[in-house]
Amino acid sequence: MGATVISNEHALDGGPGPLGATYGKMMMWFFILSDALTFSGFLAAYGFSRFKFIETWPIADEVFNHFPFAHGVDAPMYYVALMTFILIFSSVTMVLAVDAGHHMKKNKVAVYMALTIVGGFIFLGSQAWEWKNFIKGEFGAVETSGGSILQFVKKGEDGNYERVKLADFAAVLPEDRAQHSRNNGVWFMDEATIPSHSANEIIQGFKAHEDILVRVETIDPTTKKKVVLSREESIKRLADTRYVVEGANLVRNEYGSKLFANFFFFITGFHGFHVFTGVLINIIIFFNVLLGTYEKRKSYEMVEKVGLYWHFVDLVWVFVFTFFYLV
Amino acid sequence: MAHAHESNTKRIWIVFGILSVITIVEVLFGIYKPKSLYFNNFLSMNLLNWLFIILTVVKAYYITWAFMHMEGEKKWFRRSIVWTVVFLILYLCFIILIEGGYVFDVYKTGFIKWNF
Numbered sequence: 001m002g003a004t005v006i007s008n009e010h011a012l013d014g015g016p017g018p019l020g021a022t023y024g025k026m027m028m029w030f031f032i033l034s035d036a037l038t039f040s041g042f043l044a045a046y047g048f049s050r051f052k053f054i055e056t057w058p059i060a061d062e063v064f065n066h067f068p069f070a071h072g073v074d075a076p077m078y079y080v081a082l083m084t085f086i087l088i089f090s091s092v093t094m095v096l097a098v099d100a101g102h103h104m105k106k107n108k109v110a111v112y113m114a115l116t117i118v119g120g121f122i123f124l125g126s127q128a129w130e131w132k133n134f135i136k137g138e139f140g141a142v143e144t145s146g147g148s149i150l151q152f153v154k155k156g157e158d159g160n161y162e163r164v165k166l167a168d169f170a171a172v173l174p175e176d177r178a179q180h181s182r183n184n185g186v187w188f189m190d191e192a193t194i195p196s197h198s199a200n201e202i203i204q205g206f207k208a209h210e211d212i213l214v215r216v217e218t219i220d221p222t223t224k225k226k227v228v229l230s231r232e233e234s235i236k237r238l239a240d241t242r243y244v245v246e247g248a249n250l251v252r253n254e255y256g257s258k259l260f261a262n263f264f265f266f267i268t269g270f271h272g273f274h275v276f277t278g279v280l281i282n283i284i285i286f287f288n289v290l291l292g293t294y295e296k297r298k299s300y301e302m303v304e305k306v307g308l309y310w311h312f313v314d315l316v317w318v319f320v321f322t323f324f325y326l327v
Numbered sequence: 328m329a330h331a332h333e334s335n336t337k338r339i340w341i342v343f344g345i346l347s348v349i350t351i352v353e354v355l356f357g358i359y360k361p362k363s364l365y366f367n368n369f370l371s372m373n374l375l376n377w378l379f380i381i382l383t384v385v386k387a388y389y390i391t392w393a394f395m396h397m398e399g400e401k402k403w404f405r406r407s408i409v410w411t412v413v414f415l416i417l418y419l420c421f422i423i424l425i426e427g428g429y430v431f432d433v434y435k436t437g438f439i440k441w442n443f
Contacts, residue, residue, distance in 0.1 A: 019404035026404070033408050040416045044423045051427030052434070061357075081354045085347065092343045095394045099335050224365065304396075311394045315387055322383040326357050327376045 028305045032312045035274075039316050042267050043323055049259045056148075056217035058256035059226070060325050062163075066133045080325045083126045084317065087275075090119025091314040094282075098307045101300025106289065109303060113286040116310065120279035127272050134264065137247030140166035140195075141254040142202055144240035149256050151215045152206070153228055161215065161228050166244065169212055170197040171205035195244040203238055214238060217256045264324065271320055274313045281306050342393040349382050371428075 017023040050057050061076035068079075097112030141151045152169070153161040175198055178184065180191045197205075206212055214234035218227045229237060245254045253261035285306045294300045356364075356375060364375040392398045397405055 019407075020401040021404055029404075029408050033412055036412050037415055040412075040419055044416075044419050047420065048423045048427035048430075051424055052430045054428075054431055055435075077354050077357050081350060084350050088343065088346050088350070091390065091394055092339060095339050096336065098396075099339065308395055311390055314394075315390050318383055318386050318390065322353075322379050326353060326379045 022301060024305055025301065025308070028308050032308060035312065036316075039267075039270075039319070042263075042270065043319060046263045046267060046323060049257075049263065053257050053259070055219055055221075056257060057219075058217075058260050059219070063134070063255045064130070064325060066138075068129070077325060079126075079130065080321060083123060083130070084321050086119055086123050086126065087314045087317050090116045090123065091311050093119060094307045094310045098300070098304045101294070101303045104295070104298075104300070106292065106295055109294075109300060110286065110289050113282060113289060113303070117279055117282050117286060120275055120282065120310075124272060124275055124279070127268065127275075131265075131268075134261075135247050135249070137245075137254045138165070139163045139254065140197075140244065140246045142199065142238070142241045143243040143245050143252055144237065145242045146240065147258075148217055149245065149252075149254065150237060150241070151226075151254070152212055153215045154211045154213065161213070163215075164212055166197055166202060166246070169205045169209045170201045171208060173198070173201050173204060175200065192249070195246050197244050199241045199244055202244055203241060206238055207235065267320060267324070271313070271316055274316065278306075278310050278313050281309065338393060342389050345389055346386055349386050353379060353382055 017026055019026070021029070064080060065074050065076040066079060067073065067075040093112045093115040097109050097116065100108035100112060139151065141149045143149055152164045152166070154164050156162040177194060177198060179194055180189065182188070182190050206214075210231070212234075213231060214229045214237055215226050216229060216237070219225065220227050243252065245252050247254060248261040248264075250262055250265065252258055255261065285302055288294060288302065289300075294302060356378060360375060364378065365373055367374050369377060391409075397409070
């Protein structure tokens with residue numbers, strides 16, 4: 001259990017500091033400590049909002065159920081599990097680079113660093129795809145004047161309710177609603193993309209399709225599934241419709257509680273930003289390795305420090321994975 | 328264990344194996360959601376969630392100790408980081424989650440209904 005690399009005599013060059021660690025490494029650890037508390041604050045705030053709306057919070061399995069090249073297949077969890085593997089694996093290549101650095105093997109360090117950077121980019125790409133699905137949405141929903149989200153289901157062949165897309169039942173009415181953009185209205189004003197159906201089209205379409213029912217946000221504690229209303233109640237609730245919601249933005253989303261999307265964007269976005277800066281720092285250190293900076297310094301401790309940051313990013317993802325997708 | 332100049336490659340791959348197995352177990356439990364765990368509570372949280380959180384902490388332990396070489400640092404350096412973060416996070420979760428549950432009760436039993 002000895003202290004790690006101390007190959008430098010001068011403290012300001014990264015030499016020995018207190019407690020057997022160099023100053024640089026120690027400060028990286030204290031930075032990580034404070035950043036860990038920042039993320040804990042976000043996740044605890046997420047927990048707070050979730051506990052506050054515990055009976056109506058969206059069910060993660062229904063939201064994150066996409067997998068590349070598997071359209072319309074309900075595949076909860078697989079994709080995030082894959083993302084977790086990508087990040088854990090890039091952590092492994094990072095720690096292998098640190099290990100090679102201890103043996104002063106320049107080429108090995110460079111190769112492992114390069115693999116880590118590639119892993120980081122793949123993760124960022126995966127996250128972009130995840131965001132795209134989340135923003136685009138799949139089924140669509142309506143929002144009532146009270147701010148609740150109503151989703152649509154019908155009884156499937158196996159007796160369970162399955163979700164129905166708005167486009168599958170919405171009526172086509174002779175309503176013309178132009179998108180207000182800067183070039184067809186007041187030049188300095190525009191509006192968010194208008195949904196593909198109007199509230200009236202949804203209500204009329206719902207009345208025409210006898211088999212479709214409304215699913216509310218409330219979770220039935222005995223089955224832990226969302227409550228489906230009867231046909232009469234559905235029509236009654238639907239009369240309150242204010243907006244048609246397709247996908248998600250920071251104002252409203254088709255999955256349920258508004259805070260759900262806000263926290264999703266904020267926490268995974270902040271984590272993604274960390275991954276992005278981690279990749280940038282990795283690239284800088286990678287070029288330094290290639291230039292032989294650490295070879296001349298006779299210490300690869302810089303790789304170790306950036307490695308600490310990279311592992312921290314992985315550590316945060318482990319918690320985000322648990323609290324957003326599993327729990 | 329994490330000595331500066333001996334190779335740790337074998338241990339790294341073992342830890343990778345452990346982390347992968349834990350992740351796979353989590354995903355399987357997340358997909359199948361065994362009823363005995365999902366519908367039984369302990370301290371007002373279901374056993375499945377307890378399992379997920381415990382496994383997550385185990386993963387965090389391996390990442391910090393093996394990958395970040397925490398096991399190789401001096402005892403009080405390690406403690407100055409780990410004890411601080413563990414204490415503050417537990418405290419934060421305790422007060423904030425209790426408060427969240429309380430606000431839920433106010434909405435449920437009181438006269439306020441407002442989604443913000």
